[in-house]
Amino acid sequence: MTERTGREPAGAAAQPVAEAISEEAMRRLAQLQPGEKGSFFTSDLTVNEFLLVREADFRPLGLVLGSSVYHVGIQLGRWTKNQELTKLSEAMYHARDLAMSRMEAEASALGADGIVGVRLDIEFKEFGSDIAEFIAVGTAIKADGADPGPGGTWLNNKGKPFTSDLSGQDFWTLIRAGYAPLDMVMGSCVYHVAHQRFGQALSTAGRNVEIEPFTQALYDARGLAMSRMQAEGRALDAEGIVAVQLRQHSHSWGSHTTEFFAIGTAVRPLREDHVIDRPTTVLGLDA
Numbered sequence: 001m002t003e004r005t006g007r008e009p010a011g012a013a014a015q016p017v018a019e020a021i022s023e024e025a026m027r028r029l030a031q032l033q034p035g036e037k038g039s040f041f042t043s044d045l046t047v048n049e050f051l052l053v054r055e056a057d058f059r060p061l062g063l064v065l066g067s068s069v070y071h072v073g074i075q076l077g078r079w080t081k082n083q084e085l086t087k088l089s090e091a092m093y094h095a096r097d098l099a100m101s102r103m104e105a106e107a108s109a110l111g112a113d114g115i116v117g118v119r120l121d122i123e124f125k126e127f128g129s130d131i132a133e134f135i136a137v138g139t140a141i142k143a144d145g146a147d148p149g150p151g152g153t154w155l156n157n158k159g160k161p162f163t164s165d166l167s168g169q170d171f172w173t174l175i176r177a178g179y180a181p182l183d184m185v186m187g188s189c190v191y192h193v194a195h196q197r198f199g200q201a202l203s204t205a206g207r208n209v210e211i212e213p214f215t216q217a218l219y220d221a222r223g224l225a226m227s228r229m230q231a232e233g234r235a236l237d238a239e240g241i242v243a244v245q246l247r248q249h250s251h252s253w254g255s256h257t258t259e260f261f262a263i264g265t266a267v268r269p270l271r272e273d274h275v276i277d278r279p280t281t282v283l284g285l286d287a
Contacts (some may be wrong), residue, residue, distance in 0.1 A: 022104050029109050032062035043139040045117055049168020053116065053139075056175045061110045066102030066136040068123075070095035072251075081194050082217035084224065085257065088190035091160035092259055096120060096186065099136040100163065107161040112140035112153035114162035114172050118184055120263065124251065132251075138163065146175065149270040155235060156182045164265045165242055174242070174267065182236045182266040187228025190259045191221035221260045222246060229262040236267035 021029070032040060042052060042063040043133050053060065072091050099120070109113050117256065124263035125131050140161065148154045166174060174181065194216060205285035232239045244264035249258060 004094050013212050021058070021102070021109060025106060028108055029062065029064075029106060032110060039280040044119075045139050049117065052168045052172035053141060055143075056172045057144050059144045060096065061107075061112050061142050062114075064103050064105070064106035064110070064115060064140045066099040066104070068095050068098035068102070068134045070098075070132055070134060072132060082213060083192050083194075084221070085190045088257075088259075089188050089258055090191060092189040092261070093119040093186070095132070096188070099134040101134040103138060104160050104163065106280065107138075107140040107273070110140050112244075113148075113163045113179065114141050114142045114164065116164050116181075117167060118163050118165045118185075120165070120186075122249075122251075138165075147173070147270070151269075153208065154180065158183075160241040161280075165263065166265055170243065173214050175270075178270045179267045180270050182238050182268050184263060185231075185232035185236070185238075185260070186261065186263040186267045187225040187230075187239060188259060188261050189224040189228070190257065191217060191219045191224075192257045193217045193253075194238070221258070222262075225260040225262040227234060229264060233264075233266040236266050237268070241266050 032042065041060045043060045044063055045060065047052060050060065069090065072088065073096070103115065103118070103203050115138040118136060121135045122138075123133045123135070124131060127285070146154075154162060160180045160183075163184045165184055166169060166181065171181070229241065229244070241264040244262065247261045247263070249259045249261065250257065
């Protein structure tokens with residue numbers, strides 16, 4: 001699989017933000033622009049998250065989204081061996097990439113510095129088992145006095161608003177600790193696990209024994225997804241990646257083909273002399 005570390009599909013020409021957003025979306029975003037009576041915003045943040053984002057000196061601008069309805073093709077191969085299905089890996093990455101790029105374009109149109117609470121979901125549609133919609137949704141925010149550090153900007157090194165799947169609480173904690181999000185980074189690997197031969201299945205019947213080919217296949221697939229996510233983080237000059245999730249989905253491919261998807265938020269230090277506050281013990285009053 002060819003690794004990409006940008007948010008633009010391979011070979012795609014750069015487009016102005018306005019051209020990347022539909023007319024309907026532009027009308028919706030225009031309603032969120034500040035007016036004479038102040039700004040009107042929409043957000044999927046909870047009340048507590050909203051207050052903590054404001055406490056971190058950011059203000060919400062509006063709910064931004066990106067969508068891509070994608071036909072996920074097929075790939076032929078030798079089903080008697082473990083192997084990555086590279087065409088499917090690329091398709092799953094590219095479709096998510098399109099959704100994320102469109103969400104980022106909406107945030108840029110609002111003049112946002114970043115997007116928090118991003119959700120990246122997949123829905124396979126009833127009108128085709130191989131057709132899925134990839135959806136990215138988050139709340140665009142603007143710095144309202146928050147210091148971006150020596151770089152002088154909250155935008156990442158691609159000149160785009162940062163994206164993060166951190167909750168409002170985690171975002172506030174990250175900023176207080178002297179770190180800033182750069183971008184959501186991800187890696188995908190669709191892998192076929194070879195079927196056991198009759199003799200192999202018979203030899204393990206009734207016994208407690210590791211099935212080493214299965215172990216190796218799943219280990220390799222997870223490793224590929226993780227390494228691709230890490231490559232995106234390094235391309236951003238990130239110090240690290242936080243809140244990493246490693247998800248496994250079979251989607252509609254059957255029991256022997258599965259996707260491993262790694263995703264997290266790449267971060268950078270805001271200042272060299274930052275001091276992380278000691279955690280405060282809080283006792284809940286719930287029974």
